Amino acid sequence: MQFRYYEVINLFELINIEEIMFDNNYEFTCVDRFLNYVKYDTQSDEESTTFPSDPKQLELSKDLVIELKEIGLEDAHMDENGYVLATLPGNTDKDVPVIGFISHVDTSPAVSGKDVKPQILKNYQGGDITLLNGKVIDADNNPELKDMIGFDIITTDGTTLLGADDKAGIDEIMDAMNYLVKHPDVKHGTIKICFTPDEEVGRGAEKFDVEKFGAKYAYTIDGGTRGEIETETFSADAVNITFIGKNVHPGYAKGKMINSLKLASYFMELLPKDRLSPETTEGREGYVHCTSINGNEEKTILKFIIRDFIDEKLVEF
Numbered sequence: 001m002q003f004r005y006y007e008v009i010n011l012f013e014l015i016n017i018e019e020i021m022f023d024n025n026y027e028f029t030c031v032d033r034f035l036n037y038v039k040y041d042t043q044s045d046e047e048s049t050t051f052p053s054d055p056k057q058l059e060l061s062k063d064l065v066i067e068l069k070e071i072g073l074e075d076a077h078m079d080e081n082g083y084v085l086a087t088l089p090g091n092t093d094k095d096v097p098v099i100g101f102i103s104h105v106d107t108s109p110a111v112s113g114k115d116v117k118p119q120i121l122k123n124y125q126g127g128d129i130t131l132l133n134g135k136v137i138d139a140d141n142n143p144e145l146k147d148m149i150g151f152d153i154i155t156t157d158g159t160t161l162l163g164a165d166d167k168a169g170i171d172e173i174m175d176a177m178n179y180l181v182k183h184p185d186v187k188h189g190t191i192k193i194c195f196t197p198d199e200e201v202g203r204g205a206e207k208f209d210v211e212k213f214g215a216k217y218a219y220t221i222d223g224g225t226r227g228e229i230e231t232e233t234f235s236a237d238a239v240n241i242t243f244i245g246k247n248v249h250p251g252y253a254k255g256k257m258i259n260s261l262k263l264a265s266y267f268m269e270l271l272p273k274d275r276l277s278p279e280t281t282e283g284r285e286g287y288v289h290c291t292s293i294n295g296n297e298e299k300t301i302l303k304f305i306i307r308d309f310i311d312e313k314l315v316e317f
């Protein structure tokens with residue numbers, strides 16, 4: 001297994017070093033696994049047209065195959081598209097459907113996931129959390145922190161993403177598989193595992209072979225807070241709109257210049273303000289959300305994501 005024992009221990013002093021060095025039976029905890037996963041830079045790339053969008057994701061995927069095999073999921077492998085697949089055979093005579101657990105290896109393209117330096121806050125007692133770089137996770141804007149009192153909390157140092165989305169999901173699945181293999185008294189049907197690339201750029205399902213996966217029902221272990229289960233998801237689409245202007249030297253621009261930045265902001269003004277935005281909708285209401293504006297006098301690109309629970313409404317937008 002690719003755990004870097006010394007780094008993990010020296011950084012976090014979570015485990016007694018001698019315990020690991022002299023005890024071959026040392027059992028990795030879910031925290032050990034998680035701290036290992038976040039060391040891999042698996043940021044996906046929105047602009048890329050390859051699959052996976054950035055091959056660096058495969059470094060983690062390859063090591064996940066090794067880990068699954070070590071746990072005892074013998075058929076673990078990575079397919080030609082970078083999906084990690086494995087099976088935990090059932091151990092019951094009951095006729096139960098095959099279920100699947102899915103999570104994704106990539107992290108968001110929005111913020112760097114390279115050289116992640118996690119910090120662990122032991123026995124959180126409430127209040128704001130100040131990260132090493134001075135940024136603050138304030139308790140007022142993050143009410144879910146209230147449910148974490150008494151727990152240990154892992155964050156970044158504030159300079160990168162942590163990558164818990166979705167390395168925590170991988171960790172949970174891996175730990176569950178380890179538990180089930182070690183506790184054959186817990187009866188279960190066949191369980192299929194899949195770790196996908198490129199979820200963050202909306203392409204996680206693109207080359208996912210549903211037939212080959214072979215699960216009747218599957219659960220994505222991702223996002224949200226403890227104890228939360230989502231039973232439906234929205235349909236998603238994206239729109240990029242390019243405004244082409246006409247640039248002329250400002251000194252000679254009268255009657256000639258068409259500023260694409262102004263065209264784009266005029267368009268933004270036309271969008272309904274009281275509804276259809278993530279900040280003004282909730283529950284099953286759809287929305288249009290501008291994620292970036294980039295440009296100059298000559299050319300401006302607006303990027304939008306659109307979400308709705310009813311497919312036809314995506315078209316309407």
Ligand SMILES: [Zn+2]
Binds near residue numbers: 199
């Ligand atoms: Zn996710």
